[in-house]
Amino acid sequence: MRTTVNKTIIKRLGNLLSVKALVTLTLTAVFACMAAAGSISQDFMTVYTVVIAFYFGTQSQKVQDAVEGGNNGGG
Template sequence: MRQRLERLLCVKSLVTIALTVVFCRLAVTGAVSAQQFLTIFTVVISFYFGTQVERRLAGG
């Protein structure tokens, strides 16, 4: 459990969570369109999960 929490608190995870929160807020307030939100969110989440898979395949 502690190791999982440590992984969650790494810089990459914090940036991903922060971007998600910010863009959700911008979408709710109407500052960005749904299409812009979807594009940005897809890139961020794809990068995050892509690096997680890459790390597992590399054995790290």
């Protein structure tokens, strides 16, 4: 049981090191700093929104594909 948990944690940490995740995390940190300073520009907000939508859209698509693959593969 513990080995499975460790493998899951390592896999999730590895996924955080993908380029897509690093860009998203960096932009989120910049967004937080700009929000704290009260200086978020409209251009940055547009770019940030597109990147976040892309990131979560691809994550959602992976889940959808996994669910559909599980349903179609069984029978």
